[in-house]
Amino acid sequence: MLEHLLGAYHTDGSDIADPYVLQRLGAEAGLDTGDVGALLSGDAYAGAVRADGEHAVEDGVTGVPALVGTRPPVSAVQPPAELTRLLERSITDRPG
Secondary structure (H helix, E strand, O other), X not given: OHHHHHHHHHHOOOOXXXXXXXXXXXXXXXXXXXXXHHHHHOOOOHHHHHHHHHHHHHOOXXXXXXXXXXXXXXXXXXXXXXXXXXXHHHHHOOOO
């Protein structure tokens, strides 16, 4: 599903906040459209989503996309060379 979402947004320019787009993408990913529709029209995961957001803020995430393998987390909107430097630093700075 993630590949479908990313492709729809970044390649196709689709509005992935549109429930109809999400249902179509779910079907393309092999999900049951009835289950996807029920999920989109309900709030079964609202608490978990809020908790994830709160946890991210507690960890220092201030926006998306974020590179969380670094301390503190940084924006992942960086030139490739800077992303490489940050990732390499996060690997060498790991304890253990």
